[in-house]
Amino acid sequence: xxxxxxxxxxxxxxxxxxxxxxxxxxxxxxxxxxxxxxxxxxxxxxxxxxxxxxxxxxxxxxxxxxxxxxxxxxxxxxxxxxxxxxxxxxxxxxxxxxxxxxxxxxxxxxxxxxxxxxxxxxxxxxxxxxxxxxxxxxxxxxxxxxxxxxxxxxxxxxxxxxxxxxxxxxxxxxxxxxxxxxxxxxxxxxxxxxxxxxxxxxxxxxxxxxxxxxxxxxxxxxxxxxxxxxxxxxxxxxxxxxxxxxxxxxxxxxxxxxxxxxxxxxxxxxxxxxxxxxxxxxxxxxxxxxxxxxxxxxxxxxxxxxxxxxxxxxxxxxxxxxxxxxxxxxxxxxxxxxxxxxxxxxxxxxxxxxxxxxxxxxxxxxxxxxxxxxxxxxxxxxxxxxxxxxxxxxxxxxxxxxxxxxxxxxxxxxx
Amino acid sequence: xxxxxxxxxxxxxxxxxxxxxxxxxxxxxxxxxxxxxxxxxxxxxxxxxxxxxxxxxxxxxxxxxxxxxxxxxxxxxxxxxxxxxxxxxxxxxxxxxxxxxxxxxxxxxxxxxxxxxxxxxxxxxxxxxxxxxxxxxxxxxxxxxxxxxxxxxxxxxxxxxxxxxxxxxxxxxxxxxxxxxxxxxxxxxxxxxxxxxxxxxxxxxxxxxxxxxxxxxxxxxxxxxxxxxxxxxxxxxxxxxxxxxxxxxxxxxxxxxxxxxxxxxxxxxxxxxxxxxxxxxxxxxxxxxxxxxxxxxxxxxxxxxxxxxxxxxxxxxxxxxxxxxxxxxxxxxxxxxxxxxxxxxxxxxxxxxxxxxxxxxxxxxxxxxxxxxxxxxxxxxxxxxxxxxxxxxxxxxxxxxxxxxxxxxxxxxxxxxxxxxxxxxxxxxxxxxxxxxxxxx
Numbered sequence: 001x002x003x004x005x006x007x008x009x010x011x012x013x014x015x016x017x018x019x020x021x022x023x024x025x026x027x028x029x030x031x032x033x034x035x036x037x038x039x040x041x042x043x044x045x046x047x048x049x050x051x052x053x054x055x056x057x058x059x060x061x062x063x064x065x066x067x068x069x070x071x072x073x074x075x076x077x078x079x080x081x082x083x084x085x086x087x088x089x090x091x092x093x094x095x096x097x098x099x100x101x102x103x104x105x106x107x108x109x110x111x112x113x114x115x116x117x118x119x120x121x122x123x124x125x126x127x128x129x130x131x132x133x134x135x136x137x138x139x140x141x142x143x144x145x146x147x148x149x150x151x152x153x154x155x156x157x158x159x160x161x162x163x164x165x166x167x168x169x170x171x172x173x174x175x176x177x178x179x180x181x182x183x184x185x186x187x188x189x190x191x192x193x194x195x196x197x198x199x200x201x202x203x204x205x206x207x208x209x210x211x212x213x214x215x216x217x218x219x220x221x222x223x224x225x226x227x228x229x230x231x232x233x234x235x236x237x238x239x240x241x242x243x244x245x246x247x248x249x250x251x252x253x254x255x256x257x258x259x260x261x262x263x264x265x266x267x268x269x270x271x272x273x274x275x276x277x278x279x280x281x282x283x284x285x286x287x288x289x290x291x292x293x294x295x296x297x298x299x300x301x302x303x304x305x306x307x308x309x310x311x312x313x314x315x316x317x318x319x320x321x322x323x324x325x326x327x328x329x330x331x332x333x334x335x336x337x338x339x340x341x342x343x344x345x346x347x348x349x350x351x352x353x354x355x356x357x358x359x360x361x362x363x364x365x366x367x368x369x370x371x372x373x374x375x376x377x378x379x380x381x382x383x384x385x386x387x388x389x390x391x392x393x394x395x396x397x398x399x400x401x402x403x404x405x406x407x408x409x410x411x412x413x414x415x
Numbered sequence: 416x417x418x419x420x421x422x423x424x425x426x427x428x429x430x431x432x433x434x435x436x437x438x439x440x441x442x443x444x445x446x447x448x449x450x451x452x453x454x455x456x457x458x459x460x461x462x463x464x465x466x467x468x469x470x471x472x473x474x475x476x477x478x479x480x481x482x483x484x485x486x487x488x489x490x491x492x493x494x495x496x497x498x499x500x501x502x503x504x505x506x507x508x509x510x511x512x513x514x515x516x517x518x519x520x521x522x523x524x525x526x527x528x529x530x531x532x533x534x535x536x537x538x539x540x541x542x543x544x545x546x547x548x549x550x551x552x553x554x555x556x557x558x559x560x561x562x563x564x565x566x567x568x569x570x571x572x573x574x575x576x577x578x579x580x581x582x583x584x585x586x587x588x589x590x591x592x593x594x595x596x597x598x599x600x601x602x603x604x605x606x607x608x609x610x611x612x613x614x615x616x617x618x619x620x621x622x623x624x625x626x627x628x629x630x631x632x633x634x635x636x637x638x639x640x641x642x643x644x645x646x647x648x649x650x651x652x653x654x655x656x657x658x659x660x661x662x663x664x665x666x667x668x669x670x671x672x673x674x675x676x677x678x679x680x681x682x683x684x685x686x687x688x689x690x691x692x693x694x695x696x697x698x699x700x701x702x703x704x705x706x707x708x709x710x711x712x713x714x715x716x717x718x719x720x721x722x723x724x725x726x727x728x729x730x731x732x733x734x735x736x737x738x739x740x741x742x743x744x745x746x747x748x749x750x751x752x753x754x755x756x757x758x759x760x761x762x763x764x765x766x767x768x769x770x771x772x773x774x775x776x777x778x779x780x781x782x783x784x785x786x787x788x789x790x791x792x793x794x795x796x797x798x799x800x801x802x803x804x805x806x807x808x809x810x811x812x813x814x815x816x817x818x819x820x821x822x823x824x825x826x827x828x829x830x831x832x833x834x835x836x837x838x839x840x841x842x843x844x845x846x847x848x849x850x851x852x853x854x855x856x
Binding site: 038039040041042043044045046047048049052066070072073076077084085086118341342344354358359360362363366367369370372373374376377378 | 779
């Protein structure tokens with residue numbers, strides 16, 4: 001695996017990761033995102049519907065929280081999780097947790113960490129964790145780590161220190177076990193940067209982890225609500241400054257468009273794509289504009305369009321949770337609203353996704369009102385394509401030094 | 416207004432009563448051409464000269480009544496015998512129209528009652544009809560809303576005028592009359608539309624059954640009179656009469672005098688015994704014209720399809736395959752697999768190694784088992800794809816065997832695969848097949 005940086009502009013890294021995968025012939029663009037999955041399948045989507053989406057990333061994110069309970073089955077299967085889920089051509093990254101389902105804190109010890117799946121809690125020591133990875137045979141996997149220092153606000157320095165110590169210990173043990181495993185020679189361990197909100201610990205975690213032979217770094221503990229991310233952005237810059245340039249930096253729990261741009265400016269390369277999934281689940285379609293170089297007339301029309309959308313902000317829905325990730329953003333429209341009942345235009349005017357090319361807002365509205373399963377399918381197809389298109393535009397903007405324009409465009413649309 | 420009749424209530428039949436509350440006078444049936452007196456027995460008479468022919472017979476089994484044919488409809492040809500998956504609310508339950516097309520489906524169902532309420536015919540008309548609204552390029556058949564009289568009996572009241580429904584969504588009352596049903600179906604633009612029939616559950620006995628049968632005939636005439644697009648939409652009659660042979664026979668005699676392009680056999684596939692069921696099907700096909708399609712409504716279990724093809728039916732619909740998919744059940748030649756069971760946890764083969772559907776080509780039972788235990792709806796879609804494929808592949812195989820003159824052997828092989836030992840063959844199926852010349856031993 002080799003990371004080639006084309007350019008670095010204002011802290012943003014543009015490039016390609018090459019020679020990826022077991023056969024060594026896959027490539028990933030950065031900045032980029034991973035395909036979000038639940039139990040190894042894109043939400044709502046089968047092989048056929050997934051294949052209709054343009055720009056699907058080369059690497060899918062699977063979660064240990066959904067797969068740990070199937071450990072025995074995978075071990076007996078022997079051919080690895082990529083084959084098990086019917087995606088033999090996809091690169092696979094295995095994270096510990098599902099960014100959408102926060103897991104209860106208080107279950108990490110000096111010897112183990114836990115994930116929460118459909119069958120309840122699965123506790124993993126280093127050896128169990130590595131045994132599971134042997135059965136999964138992913139291309140990349142997040143090392144067992146202690147992510148709980150960032151769970152509550154204002155955690156103690158002691159807790160932050162512990163998270164770093166434990167994660168380094170887990171890492172060293174996992175690396176050792178990896179050396180002894182033939183099966184895992186082709187898998188890459190991603191080191192996890194912890195340390196809560198304590199700068200000193202964060203820097204220590206970065207420097208120490210960077211000394212180990214990991215293939216990349218996961219920046220853990222920056223997720224939360226948009227407010228908490230803002231306060232952590234400075235921490236983020238300091239952390240990435242300590243990391244080697246030639247290894248990819250992933251971040252977990254950050255997926256909203258404006259947050260993605262902030263993190264790219266601070267040296268992050270790879271993101272999770274659960275934001276389009278959350279949008280789908282609330283019956284919404286992503287409509288935000290990422291075309292940063294339209295003609296002036298179009299800009300005016302679009303600006304007026306955006307004003308209209310903002311006017312309907314009083315209809316923001318709050319789903320039954322205090323987690324503000326569930327609140328509707330101004331990057332989307334809520335297709336359950338009555339005004340879409342007779343709207344025969346596509347979800348987004350120039351979108352070339354399967355849904356926009358074949359169906360209308362009125363039809364998707366009907367599916368939502370009648371609680372039909374196809375609503376989720378079509379919305380997921382559109383939302384993924386829109387989101388992957390956004391990442392494409394980020395890379396294009398970086399290529400042509402226009403990221404500032406894109407950032408401004410996104411900023412104007414953020415609520 | 417006639418007071419609501421509860422099932423089984425014994426009241427005198429209504430067909431003698433002249434009602435004054437109809438919206439328009441009953442059509443004096445000018446379209447009824449005096450035909451030949453129906454011969455009793457097995458020979459089916461030819462149709463009336465002027466009736467439209469939408470079916471072409473390609474092959475007939477020399478032993479049984481099975482036929483292979485082709486329907487010519489506005490949105491393309493359809494090979495028969497055909498199974499039509501049910502997409503009640505303008506969607507095939509989680510699979511896209513492209514996926515449905517890729518499985519070889521060329522006709523599927525929508526429902527007038529549901530679509531009439533949400534989103535309503537005016538909106539669908541604005542969306543270029545049901546085809547345009549749901550993006551389905553092939554054929555559509557819409558049921559009239561009649562069956563909902565049975566399935567939603569607690570919310571409905573039947574009178575000579577029509578069926579009054581109370582909407583479960585907002586409590587609002589709607590009257591579904593023959594005229595209104597046809598009007599909605601005209602707006603939907605489906606290729607085959609069904610008459611509004613007075614449907615009683617097959618477990619109901621007594622005068623209500625006779626009343627419903629006669630009313631269905633009168634409603635057929637009203638539907639025909641109200642139909643504004645006979646050139647593009649084919650209105651089918653629905654034979655009623657419950658489980659009473661003489662009522663069925665009367666209904667057959669009357670309805671076959673009407674100038675319709677096809678006939679459905681209704682009022683079955685409810686809670687009746689299979690022994691009674693097959694006899695009513697056989698009676699119906701013996702009296703229906705050979706040159707028009709016979710649509711047996713609500714039939715979809717594999718064995719029922721095979722037997723009823725032998726009895727002379729051409730078209731079928733059923734929610735079962737798509738519904739059971741959403742419960743984790745996959746249809747196979749030996750029955751079904753409930754994939755949620757632990758039994759399949761480590762089963763690394765496909766649902767059916769002989770099946771060519773995308774699910775079977777890509778996934779194992781073990782993966783589907785794991786996915787079914789998650790909250791990812793994709794699991795349901797995989798099974799929906801497979802179950803629809805199963806039904807369509809079964810019909811293809813049936814049709815090929817009729818065309819290749821080996822249908823009886825096909826039936827024997829099918830039964831053996833499904834049930835194993837002959838002692839396990841359901842007796843109703845054995846009898847039904849024997850009645851048309853197919854012996855299973």
